[in-house]
Amino acid sequence: MKITIKEIAKLANVSMTTVSNVMNNRTNKVSQETIDKINNIIKEYNYTPNMNAKALVNSSSKLIGLLFYTEQEIYNFNDPFAGQLLEGIETISRKENYFVLIQTINSVDDIGVIRNNWQFSGFIGVGFKQQTMLEAMEIIQEPITFIDTYYDEIKLKEFKDKENLYFVRSDDKKIAHDLVSHLVDRGHRDIAFLTYRVNLKEHGVIQERLAGYRDGLVAHDLGFDSKLVFYNDQLDQVIENINHYSAIIVTADLLAIQLISQLKEQGFSVPDDCSVISFDNIQFSELISPKLTTMNLFQNVKGEVALGQIMVPIKGTPKENIQQTIIMDGELEVRESVKQM
Amino acid sequence: MKITIKEIAKLANVSMTTVSNVMNNRTNKVSQETIDKINNIIKEYNYTPNMNAKALVNSSSKLIGLLFYTEQEIYNFNDPFAGQLLEGIETISRKENYFVLIQTINSVDDIGVIRNNWQFSGFIGVGFKQQTMLEAMEIIQEPITFIDTYYDEIKLKEFKDKENLYFVRSDDKKIAHDLVSHLVDRGHRDIAFLTYRVNLKEHGVIQERLAGYRDGLVAHDLGFDSKLVFYNDQLDQVIENINHYSAIIVTADLLAIQLISQLKEQGFSVPDDCSVISFDNIQFSELISPKLTTMNLFQNVKGEVALGQIMVPIKGTPKENIQQTIIMDGELEVRESVKQM
DNA sequence: CTGTTAGCGCTTTCAT
DNA sequence: ATGAAAGCGCTAACAG
Numbered sequence: 001m002k003i004t005i006k007e008i009a010k011l012a013n014v015s016m017t018t019v020s021n022v023m024n025n026r027t028n029k030v031s032q033e034t035i036d037k038i039n040n041i042i043k044e045y046n047y048t049p050n051m052n053a054k055a056l057v058n059s060s061s062k063l064i065g066l067l068f069y070t071e072q073e074i075y076n077f078n079d080p081f082a083g084q085l086l087e088g089i090e091t092i093s094r095k096e097n098y099f100v101l102i103q104t105i106n107s108v109d110d111i112g113v114i115r116n117n118w119q120f121s122g123f124i125g126v127g128f129k130q131q132t133m134l135e136a137m138e139i140i141q142e143p144i145t146f147i148d149t150y151y152d153e154i155k156l157k158e159f160k161d162k163e164n165l166y167f168v169r170s171d172d173k174k175i176a177h178d179l180v181s182h183l184v185d186r187g188h189r190d191i192a193f194l195t196y197r198v199n200l201k202e203h204g205v206i207q208e209r210l211a212g213y214r215d216g217l218v219a220h221d222l223g224f225d226s227k228l229v230f231y232n233d234q235l236d237q238v239i240e241n242i243n244h245y246s247a248i249i250v251t252a253d254l255l256a257i258q259l260i261s262q263l264k265e266q267g268f269s270v271p272d273d274c275s276v277i278s279f280d281n282i283q284f285s286e287l288i289s290p291k292l293t294t295m296n297l298f299q300n301v302k303g304e305v306a307l308g309q310i311m312v313p314i315k316g317t318p319k320e321n322i323q324q325t326i327i328m329d330g331e332l333e334v335r336e337s338v339k340q341m
Numbered sequence: 342m343k344i345t346i347k348e349i350a351k352l353a354n355v356s357m358t359t360v361s362n363v364m365n366n367r368t369n370k371v372s373q374e375t376i377d378k379i380n381n382i383i384k385e386y387n388y389t390p391n392m393n394a395k396a397l398v399n400s401s402s403k404l405i406g407l408l409f410y411t412e413q414e415i416y417n418f419n420d421p422f423a424g425q426l427l428e429g430i431e432t433i434s435r436k437e438n439y440f441v442l443i444q445t446i447n448s449v450d451d452i453g454v455i456r457n458n459w460q461f462s463g464f465i466g467v468g469f470k471q472q473t474m475l476e477a478m479e480i481i482q483e484p485i486t487f488i489d490t491y492y493d494e495i496k497l498k499e500f501k502d503k504e505n506l507y508f509v510r511s512d513d514k515k516i517a518h519d520l521v522s523h524l525v526d527r528g529h530r531d532i533a534f535l536t537y538r539v540n541l542k543e544h545g546v547i548q549e550r551l552a553g554y555r556d557g558l559v560a561h562d563l564g565f566d567s568k569l570v571f572y573n574d575q576l577d578q579v580i581e582n583i584n585h586y587s588a589i590i591v592t593a594d595l596l597a598i599q600l601i602s603q604l605k606e607q608g609f610s611v612p613d614d615c616s617v618i619s620f621d622n623i624q625f626s627e628l629i630s631p632k633l634t635t636m637n638l639f640q641n642v643k644g645e646v647a648l649g650q651i652m653v654p655i656k657g658t659p660k661e662n663i664q665q666t667i668i669m670d671g672e673l674e675v676r677e678s679v680k681q682m
Numbered sequence: 683c684t685g686t687t688a689g690c691g692c693t694t695t696c697a698t
Numbered sequence: 699a700t701g702a703a704a705g706c707g708c709t710a711a712c713a714g
Contacts, residue, residue, distance in 0.1 A: 002457060004691055015701040020693060029699055048457035052402060053691035055393040057706050074432050077424035078624060086418040090445050094415070099459070102441050104431050116343060116389035118440070258628045265630060283419060284625055287599045289606060345707055356685040361709060372683065394707035397690045686713075691706105698701080 003045045012037050023049070051099075055119050062098045064089075064307065065120045067105050067136075069127035075104045080282045081299055082126075085147065088303025089124065096311055108135040115140060122310035124303075125149065129202055137165065143310035147302060150203040159324070166309040167325040170297050172205050173212035175330040176249065179277050179295065180216025182332060183247045187341025188275060191217065192228040192245040194238055194255060209251055209279070235262050242268065246341065247275035253282045253294055260288070260337070271339035281333050290336035297330050344386040353378050364390070392440075396460050403439045405430075405648065406461045408446050408477075410468035416445045421623045422640055423467075426488065429644025430465065437652055449476040456481060463651035465644075466490065470543050478506065484651035488643060491544040500665070507650040508666040511638050513546050514553035516671045517590065520618050520636065521557025523673060524588045528682025529616060532558065533569040533586040535579055535596060550592050550620070576603050583609065587682065588616035594623045594635055601629070601678070612680035622674050631677035638671050 005023075009016045014034055021030055022038045041047070055061030066089060068075035068082070075082065093100050098121065103114055122143040128136060130151050137144070145166040151159065159165055183191050193213050198206045214224045228245055230238045232255055238248070239262060250256035256278035260270050270276055270290055278285075278294045285292035305326055312319045346364075350357045355375055362371055363379045382388070396402030407430060409416035409423070416423065434441050439462065444455055464485040469477060474490050484505040491510070492500065500506055524532050534554050539547045555565045569586055571579045573596055579589070580603060591597035597619035601611050611617050611631055619626075619635045626633035646667055653660045 005693095006691075016692080017694080017702080018700060021700090024693085031699065034699085046453060046457075048454050050397070050460075050691050051458040052393040052396040052460060053706090054693080055706095056391070056397055056691080056708090057693050059706070061393060074428050074435070077427040077431070078421060079424070080419060080421075082427075083418035083420070083424050086423075086443070087415050090418070090443065091415050094445060099455075100443050102427070102431065102443055104435060112387060113389050114440075116387075117392040119391075119393060254624070254628070257625065261628050261630045261632075283595070284598065287595070287602050288629055289602045346709095347707075357708080358686080358710080359684060362684090365709085375683085391707050394690090395709080397692090397707080398709050400690070684714085686711105688709100688711090690708090693704105693706090695704090696702090698699100 084299035085303040088300035145306040172208035176209040176212025177216040190245040195251040250278040253280040425640035426644040429641035486647040513549035517550040517553025518557040531586040536592040591619040594621040
């Protein structure tokens with residue numbers, strides 16, 4: 001049933017070495033006859049190698065560890081972000097014949113354990129903050145791409161020489177800035193900002209978007225007013241203050257949809273009473289009314305890129321043109337939730 | 342750095358066997374002193390076993406293969422279903438110290454390959470139809486749970502004796518029936534049905550729901566009218582015929598939201614002109630307006646149950662009370678999209 | 683109570 | 699051009 005190299009060797013009347021050589025295309029020193037014979041047997045018996053044995057002897061398997069860092073017990077896979085990422089990662093891993101092991105982790109120590117358990121070829125880290133990323137790097141030697149992790153520029157220098165370390169993220173600051181510009185183009189001058197509650201001390205996606213919002217306002221000679229920055233637990237205040245702005249930037253479609261729903265309940269109309277623009281371009285954004293004007297972040301591509309990055313050192317292909325940090329732009333999907341003033 | 346049993350044995354001045362015994366709690370024949378000594382070393386050096394070596398010698402690893410069957414190139418992980426399932430599966434796998442390898446497969450042959458590659462302890466199959474399930478079973482010997490796969494009752498008999506085969510699904514027929522009953526309770530008598538286009542010959546979730554819809558109508562002395570069954574590519578017809586029904590059952594929140602959005606655009610109001618009730622209870626269903634009355638299917642629990650099922654034979658715990666097929670009920674979330682007539 | 687040993691399936695020198 | 703043999707880290711007889 002489960003055939004091994006040894007048996008193939010016996011069937012072909014050759015040694016295991018030869019079989020191994022043929023399988024790994026080290027055929028320069030094998031006669032064509034033998035090659036064909038072996039290949040036929042492999043096909044006939046549907047032979048596929050035992051990855052555990054391979055991993056054991058090579059001390060490296062065809063495994064990619066997909067690490068979801070979270071303080072929660074389990075990462076929130078409901079988030080469309082996770083799904084899109086997975087789709088991109090699966091696309092590449094299948095193409096490259098690698099395998100993806102998913103793991104939610106709550107502490108950096110978890111990484112050490114799982115890393116010892118399996119000999120991963122590389123990792124993709126999601127949900128890491130600068131601090132946890134730094135700690136993770138102490139442990140992980142294999143190539144790793146961190147998705148959406150921001151780091152201080154000062155730290156960047158130390159990373160520069162660090163091999164096997166990659167980053168992929170959106171250009172959140174620029175994208176937020178673009179959102180402001182779009183609203184300004186449409187005649188808006190009073191622009192609010194709504195986001196999830198986060199620790200503003202930490203460097204992350206939200207902080208960057210906030211900074212981009214601020215930059216955008218300044219660039220368009222509009223003042224930044226901290227009273228126009230709201231958090232998801234203040235939706236009532238957002239609505240109370242609706243007269244103080246004509247448009248609002250929301251850092252997630254989900255939150256935007258929630259807001260719109262509340263606004264409607266209170267008798268307000270979008271975009272007439274208030275324009276809404278957001279991030280994500282999730283599937284739903286064009287199913288609701290009004291259809292959301294939102295920023296497509298191409299999270300599936302992000303997944304593809306993330307795995308693509310580490311595949312370079314993993315496969316040992318020359319890495320001349322590879323960048324350590326890939327910053328992706330977004331693409332605005334202009335739909336109905338922003339009004340021309 | 343990466344310490345092995347051999348080295349632990351040396352450090353503890355014992356043999357590898359003893360170390361192995363201690364690690365696997367076969368401590369009945371080891372002195373407490375030795376146990377402590379070994380455990381301390383393990384802790385000190387942060388030792389964790391090499392799973393590949395273990396898998397090789399045991400011909401079974403702590404891997405669960407999560408197989409997503411699809412005709413597409415990549416499974417649609419965007420679907421909230423996949424995320425919820427994953428969440429449930431991860432919850433249990435973490436608890437049990439097992440690892441989840443995700444794989445999209447396009448044909449049953451793919452299973453053979455991946456199964457040879459790694460020695461899985463068990464599998465969870467998603468997206469399998471009866472035919473592909475049957476084929477998969479020919480190949481897979483390990484415990485497997487199929488999620489949401491329906492099979493003919495005739496075939497059931499053959500399965501009865503089949504070890505290691507489990508099913509988890511919702512009671513789709515009963516749930517659809519319940520939906521009809523709820524609508525009838527609310528005074529509706531003309532009830533339409535909207536679903537995704539599927540092959541009606543195949544036995545699956547949609548077919549069951551359709552049957553339940555039919556049963557429900559009959560049970561309430563309402564006639565079944567095939568003209569009131571619509572498919573997702575006929576949304577315009579759904580709306581054209583709006584006078585022929587007062588409520589519509591939609592087999593997915595996503596589709597329901599799409600419909601509502603279209604209805605609104607055409608100037609209709611939900612639930613006043615048409616009540617809508619659906620399946621899934623996705624996160625969005627209570628963020629939109631009107632808030633969706635929908636059936637919670639507990640897909641995350643489904644994931645937990647699926648893995649729980651196969652963990653029984655995997656861990657070799659006595660499986661007296663285990664059922665081969667677990668059928669889960671839903672729970673109606675009554676919100677705003679159904680009108681009291 | 684502890685150690686010796688063979689072997690899981692594969693790769694890789696080193697011979698021939 | 700092909701083969702023999704050692705060894706990756708671990709487990710499980712079997713011996714003592």
